[in-house]
Amino acid sequence: MSNTKQIPRRGTLARAESRQALGFVSPALAGLALFTVVPVVLSIVMGFFNWPTFGEKTFVGLDNYVKLFTQSPDFWPALRNTFVFALLYVPISVGLSLLLAISLSARIRGRGMLRVLFFIPVVTPMVANVLVWKMMLQPQGLFNGLSQTWFGVELPNFLADPQWAMIMVVMMSVWQGLGYNMLIFSAALEQLPESVVEAARIDGARGFRMLWSVTLPMISPSLFFASIMTMITALQVFVQPQLLTGGGPGNATQPLVQFIYNQGFKFQELGLAAAAAWILFAIIIILTALQFRAQKKWVHYEH
Structure with a gap:
């Protein structure tokens, strides 16, 4: 009971x-x-409506998507700028972070403090970082002043030159995010099995051979994670070009997210902005899926 x-x-x-x-x-x-x-x-x-901020909403079906691809003069340049930024930013950021992590993995004094210093920009507000860089890159800024004082050379106006503006946006973004991937790689390097490393040394692996054949394959899951997250971040870049260059000169640095922002909040075309946002979402999903498919060939997981 x-x-x-x-x-x-x-x-x-x-x-x-x-x-x-x-x-x-x-x-x-x-x-x-x-x-x-x-x-x-x-x-x-x-995305399926002509949706002004104020006024009547009208159903237009796929017209917003068609308009973006065929009638919008700024959509294709914004899409191109997004891919150019990602193609420059992702390999530079991941590569420098990996190089920095490997350098700081050596038994050197103060490496903990160095890691903290490199990580500070990650936790510093993005807006503050961008504004500091903007002041340094101005013709009256720090970089031009040092160049004229030390070398007697006047630097170009980086933010107003179409050939330099995107490079400056990439440089600032790399500096901002360098510490995040560095910590990921540092943690992965510290988890390497000492027995495997010693076995590779006994077999004669040194220097680049050790890095290419032992270290990189064993930290490949961390490399894959960092590459995915850095790519997604790059495709959604907004604050850096918005504050550094305003998308200019012309539209030389306007990425797709800034185009979406302008369409929605500047031109009051919310339907067009929503359609562009979902196009960006589709691009991110497709590229992420391709990376997950390709990782089977180079990412090595422990079983």
Whole structure:
């Protein structure tokens, strides 16, 4: 009899715990629904409408997408700038972070402090970093002043020159995010099995051969993660060109996210902005899927 009486009690207790758990997570679920799910669904709907900020909304079907590809003069340059930025930023950022992590993996004094110094820009507000760089890159800024003082050479106006503006945006972005990937690679390097490293040394692996044949394959999961996250970040770049160059000169540094921002908040074309946002989402999904497919050939996981 005692056993049969415990069954409903356990069921009642489980239901009570479920209600308590739901109560604890309900604020987070409400926030997720209000600030993520609803805006995502609304953006899908907006992409099929002529949706001005004020005024009548008109259903236009796929016209917004057609207009972006055939009639918008700034869409293709913005898409090109996004890919140019990503193609420059991703390999430079990942490569320099890896080189820095390998250099700091040596038993040198103060390497912990050096890691902190390189990580500071990551946790510093992006806007503050960009504004400091903008002041240094101005014709009256630090870089030009030092160049004239030390070498007697006047530097070009980097932010107003179409040939230099994108390079400056990439340089600032690399400096901003260098420490994040550095810490990921540093953690991976410190987890290398000492037995495998010693075995490779006994077999004669040294220098580049050790790096290429032992170190990189063993930290390839970290390389893959860093590459994916850096690519996604690069494709969504906005603050750096917005504050450094305003997308200029002309539209030489305007990426796709800035194009979306301008369409939605400057020209009040919310439907067009939503359509461009979903095109960017599709690009990120496709490139990420391709990287996941390609990682089977070069990423080595421990089983």
